[in-house]
Amino acid sequence: MTSLIVRAATRLLVGLLLMFSIWMLLRGHNDPGGGFIGGLIGATGFILYAIAHGSKAAREALRLDPQTIAVSGLAVAFLSGLAGLIPGDAIFTGQWLFLGATEGDKGLPLSTILVFDLGVYLVVLGAVLTLVFALEEEV
Numbered sequence: 001m002t003s004l005i006v007r008a009a010t011r012l013l014v015g016l017l018l019m020f021s022i023w024m025l026l027r028g029h030n031d032p033g034g035g036f037i038g039g040l041i042g043a044t045g046f047i048l049y050a051i052a053h054g055s056k057a058a059r060e061a062l063r064l065d066p067q068t069i070a071v072s073g074l075a076v077a078f079l080s081g082l083a084g085l086i087p088g089d090a091i092f093t094g095q096w097l098f099l100g101a102t103e104g105d106k107g108l109p110l111s112t113i114l115v116f117d118l119g120v121y122l123v124v125l126g127a128v129l130t131l132v133f134a135l136e137e138e139v
Contacts, residue, residue, distance in 0.1 A: 002052050010052040014061075017045030025121050026114075035117035039124025047132050055136040066129035073122025080115035092116075 021042035028034025050058035062069075084093035094113045101107035 007052045010048055014045040014049050017048070018042055021045070021121075025117060028117055035120030036124055038117075039121040040128065042121070042125050043128035043132070046129055050133065050136055055133045059133060062129065066126045066133060068126070070123050070126025070130060073119045073124075073126060075119070076122060077116050077119025080112045080119060083112045083115075 021038045021040075023038075024033040024041055025035055025038035028038065046058050046062055049061055053061075059065075081092040083095050084091055087095065089095075094111055096112075097110045098107040099110060
């Protein structure tokens with residue numbers, strides 16, 4: 001049984017941890033961070049929620065089965081690697097798309113590297129939560 005203070009604080013901390021995990025994901029392809037550490041931080045938020053409210057409530061808050069999240073992340077990462085084959089480059093070659101590009105401005109750069117990091121984020125989030133929920137439900 002957890003205290004009321006822990007359960008109330010958890011609601012705030014989970015939101016902060018999830019926002020921080022997204023920030024780490026988006027900053028990772030230029031600076032330290034990325035999909036792996038972002039996925040670990042996001043999983044930490046749901047683990048904290050499971051400690052305070054139970055694994056059943058954490059699964060309901062997650063809304064998707066963690067194994068499904070991990071498998072879809074693996075598919076996203078694999079498909080981002082295949083995107084290099086479209087222009088005839090090697091597999092897992094980074095491709096860039098510049099939205100709104102003009103002669104004087106490059107526009108908003110989007111890359112398959114970020115999509116790959118998103119896939120890694122989902123794999124790590126799903127795998128860690130699968131393990132932790134299984135261990136918590138076992139006890």
